[in-house]
Amino acid sequence: MDVTPRYLGAGSFLSRRDPRVLLLVPVLYIVAVAGVDDLRVVLACTAVALAYYRAAGIPWRGVRANWAFMLTLTTLLVLANSILTSAVSAQAGPGEQVLFNAPITHSPVTWTTLSYAATVLVRYVSLALVSFPVAFNIAPSDLGVAFARLGLSQRLAYGVDLTFRFLPSTAASLRETVDAQRIRGYEHSRSRNPVRRLLSLRPVVVPLTVNALIDAEDTVNAMDLRGFGGRHRTWMRDLAFDRTDLLILAGFSAVAAVMVTAKILGLTGEVWVP
Amino acid sequence: MSTDATTPREPVLSLSSRTVVYGAVGAALYAVLGLFSFLIPGTQAVQVRPAFALVPFFGKRFGVIAGLFTGLVGNAIIDLISGYGLTYWNWSVANGLVGALAGLLFAYLPPIANEALRLVVTALGALLATAVGLLFVFTDIWVQGIDVTTVISINYLPALISDAIAVVILVPALDAIWEPLSKRTGR
Amino acid sequence: MTALIEVRDVSVRYLSTGHTALAGTSLTVRPGDLTLVCGPSGCGKSTLLRLLNGLIPHAYRAEVTGEVLVGGAPVAGRSIRDLSTVVGTMLQDPRKQIVGTTVAAEIAFGPENLGLSRAEIRGRIAEVAGRVGIEHLLDRATASLSGGELQMVAFAGVLVMRPQVIVVDEPLANLDPAAGLRLMREIRRFADEGGAAVVVEHRVEEILEFSPTGVLYLEEGRPRHQGPAEGFLKVAPVGHVKLPFSTLVARAAELPAVPEPAARGSGVTVPRLEYHGVGLGYGERTVLSGVDLSLGPYERVAVLGRNGAGKSTLLRAAVSLVDATRGEVLVDGAPVAERSVLSLATTFGYVFQNPGQALFCATVGQELAFGPRNLGWSAEKIAEESGRALRAVLLDGEAQIMARPPRTLSFGQQRRLTVALALAMRPRTLILDEPTAGQDLRTTTEFMGHALAAGHVESVYFITHDVDLALTHADRVIVVDDGGIAADATPAELAGDEAVWSRAGLAATSLVRAVREHLPDAGSIPHPFDLARRVALLPPSPSSPQEGTP
Numbered sequence A: 001m002d003v004t005p006r007y008l009g010a011g012s013f014l015s016r017r018d019p020r021v022l023l024l025v026p027v028l029y030i031v032a033v034a035g036v037d038d039l040r041v042v043l044a045c046t047a048v049a050l051a052y053y054r055a056a057g058i059p060w061r062g063v064r065a066n067w068a069f070m071l072t073l074t075t076l077l078v079l080a081n082s083i084l085t086s087a088v089s090a091q092a093g094p095g096e097q098v099l100f101n102a103p104i105t106h107s108p109v110t111w112t113t114l115s116y117a118a119t120v121l122v123r124y125v126s127l128a129l130v131s132f133p134v135a136f137n138i139a140p141s142d143l144g145v146a147f148a149r150l151g152l153s154q155r156l157a158y159g160v161d162l163t164f165r166f167l168p169s170t171a172a173s174l175r176e177t178v179d180a181q182r183i184r185g186y187e188h189s190r191s192r193n194p195v196r197r198l199l200s201l202r203p204v205v206v207p208l209t210v211n212a213l214i215d216a217e218d219t220v221n222a223m224d225l226r227g228f229g230g231r232h233r234t235w236m237r238d239l240a241f242d243r244t245d246l247l248i249l250a251g252f253s254a255v256a257a258v259m260v261t262a263k264i265l266g267l268t269g270e271v272w273v274p
Numbered sequence B: 001m002s003t004d005a006t007t008p009r010e011p012v013l014s015l016s017s018r019t020v021v022y023g024a025v026g027a028a029l030y031a032v033l034g035l036f037s038f039l040i041p042g043t044q045a046v047q048v049r050p051a052f053a054l055v056p057f058f059g060k061r062f063g064v065i066a067g068l069f070t071g072l073v074g075n076a077i078i079d080l081i082s083g084y085g086l087t088y089w090n091w092s093v094a095n096g097l098v099g100a101l102a103g104l105l106f107a108y109l110p111p112i113a114n115e116a117l118r119l120v121v122t123a124l125g126a127l128l129a130t131a132v133g134l135l136f137v138f139t140d141i142w143v144q145g146i147d148v149t150t151v152i153s154i155n156y157l158p159a160l161i162s163d164a165i166a167v168v169i170l171v172p173a174l175d176a177i178w179e180p181l182s183k184r185t186g187r
Numbered sequence C: 001m002t003a004l005i006e007v008r009d010v011s012v013r014y015l016s017t018g019h020t021a022l023a024g025t026s027l028t029v030r031p032g033d034l035t036l037v038c039g040p041s042g043c044g045k046s047t048l049l050r051l052l053n054g055l056i057p058h059a060y061r062a063e064v065t066g067e068v069l070v071g072g073a074p075v076a077g078r079s080i081r082d083l084s085t086v087v088g089t090m091l092q093d094p095r096k097q098i099v100g101t102t103v104a105a106e107i108a109f110g111p112e113n114l115g116l117s118r119a120e121i122r123g124r125i126a127e128v129a130g131r132v133g134i135e136h137l138l139d140r141a142t143a144s145l146s147g148g149e150l151q152m153v154a155f156a157g158v159l160v161m162r163p164q165v166i167v168v169d170e171p172l173a174n175l176d177p178a179a180g181l182r183l184m185r186e187i188r189r190f191a192d193e194g195g196a197a198v199v200v201e202h203r204v205e206e207i208l209e210f211s212p213t214g215v216l217y218l219e220e221g222r223p224r225h226q227g228p229a230e231g232f233l234k235v236a237p238v239g240h241v242k243l244p245f246s247t248l249v250a251r252a253a254e255l256p257a258v259p260e261p262a263a264r265g266s267g268v269t270v271p272r273l274e275y276h277g278v279g280l281g282y283g284e285r286t287v288l289s290g291v292d293l294s295l296g297p298y299e300r301v302a303v304l305g306r307n308g309a310g311k312s313t314l315l316r317a318a319v320s321l322v323d324a325t326r327g328e329v330l331v332d333g334a335p336v337a338e339r340s341v342l343s344l345a346t347t348f349g350y351v352f353q354n355p356g357q358a359l360f361c362a363t364v365g366q367e368l369a370f371g372p373r374n375l376g377w378s379a380e381k382i383a384e385e386s387g388r389a390l391r392a393v394l395l396d397g398e399a400q401i402m403a404r405p406p407r408t409l410s411f412g413q414q415r416r417l418t419v420a421l422a423l424a425m426r427p428r429t430l431i432l433d434e435p436t437a438g439q440d441l442r443t444t445t446e447f448m449g450h451a452l453a454a455g456h457v458e459s460v461y462f463i464t465h466d467v468d469l470a471l472t473h474a475d476r477v478i479v480v481d482d483g484g485i486a487a488d489a490t491p492a493e494l495a496g497d498e499a500v501w502s503r504a505g506l507a508a509t510s511l512v513r514a515v516r517e518h519l520p521d522a523g524s525i526p527h528p529f530d531l532a533r534r535v536a537l538l539p540p541s542p543s544s545p546q547e548g549t550p
């Protein structure tokens, strides 16, 4: 049972960046593309996102499954959205040519509908492009300090580190608890009833949780006894933005600023029809 | 620092080392059970994420911050380990809100002596927190430009239904076991 | 010289329960002191430590009367954080107090909280790691360390804060004897170099080897004895504290009579559990290989070995929790892989090390019924077996026991309950994984007595770090080391084999030395009390080495 995030982009351009850059870029990117309806604009942003993703150096083999899952999920969502939605068809110009009627709801599909669906799909994909590096290019041990230096409370930031410390031991206790119950003849419930099935999870979930909570009391004491919780805390990992980091952040901030302005001016709110 | 020797109860938004540790324990439990529930015999075919019940439970028992942390960080770590980064960030926030709301709700509810009633209230309170907290996924309407109907029918309702089953069954079970223990352990 | 810690006539009452855990206790700790605190479970040892490090009154809600001075100032006026630079605390289970994902991060935790500079922290880590000999571990993940290594890392994490006193709660409970000795040696050195230490421990004999300057023996929250170690040995209650064998001999006249162990059946030839060239491991990692072993259906077998040697792995294979990567494991002559979970569950009652691992029901009654119900037994049969199992572990006397939430029982009671859970399924062989870790002598003796005497149980295989327990309660001892079986002998044979005691994470106790000297012929070992009585009657021999000193 492996409970550490896979670190795939070792040595790449993005892996050498300050982890705060990798956390801030997706935020700026969301600000930029949120609510944009013009496919051309979203495609332009996606080009930026793609360049960013390429710099992460994530090997394709390692993430094939993730992309497949992500794309399937998003495609289904977008299909459903195009079928169910009435808003887009309403946006279509009065005399617009109906290409075909969607199954089930029989709502008319026009170039506008298609363009809009493509916009949504591309936006999801581009968001994944900027946020996959968070999963694959940040060492888990850097997360706590990154949040602390982003202004989160020192204690909560340490909580992130502590969560990663608890992951392997929790996984081990899960294994042991399942073993301990198996010895008592615990086997899976064959019932189709979801309530039954959930009830049959209690022998594992309850002792696992209760044990973790009882042990936590000692961890709290141990942390207090080693001076945890002061206002100032040194983090052994030293984070500093270098010129490149600042350039990247400035670049994405500029994109976000331009896009927000365009949105305010109403330049990107129209669905683009070829 | 630590709880004062005389305060009987921590303030609703306190951030002591207790809060941090319980939040981290909750997040780790949520992540591990969320990722590996297939290890538990019988869960392969459960279409719900049973571990979700931990989120309102931690909120109720250990406060707003611990609940928020459990849901937000726990779900983010599941995404991180499965490799989606922050793509579905609003789900993590929604999870966190569920924990925080459960914390708030139960902080202002008077203690209930009747055991059966307490279990029912626990289940309903957790359910309410879940229903309200998950509303955060409606942000997809503005961020991703999805229609309200789609968010409700594809995102919100399915998640609510499966999480509600887990919450209604497992939260009272966890809470009932923890009740006698909370009085003995603890400081 | 001024005292580092002064406790004057202190009483502690926990507000959550209203229970007075400590009364009229005084303690003075000066530089160079090594103070041993001992006493039965629940006597207030941990409460005393919480007073010294400030958890009481700062973190626990408790009413304290009397005076506690650390470095000349009352603790009530100082924060835990401030106190942590004077009093360093090591809790009982290192697994619970480690907060770093890597060893270096773990050691850095305290200094980071104090806000020291990075250069200073790096310097301190290097110094402390060198001192306790864990430089090679610095980059390792804490999750991958063995119990002994973890304990050393936890110790380093305390030392790095440069405390003047260290207080240690049951450091030996989860350690193999050799690792325990290493840790105690470090603690002794800390005291010798101008620091001071207060050690809470049930394994009194092991601590006495490090010549503590004083002993505080508590009973029900009150000091029963306080003073130098020699005086303590003269008055310590024999059935409650594990004393060096020489003390037992000296006090042979007071030793209580011990009941004869129950005789076991025999004559059946098919072994209960057989290993034929078995290899065991997890994923890529091989833990044990080439294991050939055959355990009989009427044997009491103890398994010894260092932390991480593979003791638990070996016995887990019996119930199919680990599958053999090569070779074959047979249960009652048939391959274990062909047996169903349920048939294994009625052959072996397996009791895990941590009693809490399996408890999930609202009441003891439901908990007891869970296993039998999985076997499809009728309600009457379940009730009958549950009652019988509770009686076997002496929990039936507890008021309202069937309706109690299991986790509200004391730790020792929970341990006994887990044995009852196993017994309720009527297993023929009981497998116990470290059944007595961290328990006092009386509980240990009672517990093992009941486990071994339970009616339908034909054999007991148990894993332990307690050498004396293995020698006195088993008819066969197996030592696991270096990825295989390092020794397989009767207790007396094993005691006689001098070579084995310096390897495999073991250390010879005074009982081992006594057996080697007085019972050179192989066979079973009598109860230490009986042996002590016998030895006391012998004429004193001039060559007899002084027991109880290293």
Ligand SMILES: Nc1ncnc2c1ncn2[C@@H]1O[C@H](COP(=O)(O)OP(=O)(O)OP(=O)(O)O)[C@@H](O)[C@H]1O
Pocket: B184, B185, B186, B187, C014, C016, C017, C019, C020, C021, C039, C040, C041, C042, C043, C044, C045, C046, C047, C048, C060
């Ligand atoms: N936080 C607490 N609240 C209330 N009572 C407590 C608390 N901690 C301990 N006690 C009670 O105080 C008494 C002394 O407990 P303490 O933990 O000091 O014993 P101990 O000697 O360390 O025992 P053991 O050897 O089992 O660790 C016990 O009766 C225990 O139940």
Ligand SMILES: Nc1ncnc2c1ncn2[C@@H]1O[C@H](COP(=O)(O)OP(=O)(O)OP(=O)(O)O)[C@@H](O)[C@H]1O
Pocket: A175, C144, C146, C147, C282, C285, C287, C305, C306, C307, C308, C309, C310, C311, C312, C313, C314
């Ligand atoms: N589920 C597991 N997955 C991977 N490795 C494991 C697992 N369980 C144990 N190990 C490793 O196998 C080795 C043997 O472990 P085992 O638990 O059998 O040791 P042990 O002799 O019982 O030690 P202890 O005295 O500390 O309980 C150890 O190095 C341990 O880290």
Ligand SMILES: [Mg+2]
Pocket: C045, C046, C047, C169
């Ligand atoms: Mg104790």
Ligand SMILES: [Mg+2]
Pocket: C311, C312, C313, C433
């Ligand atoms: Mg073991």
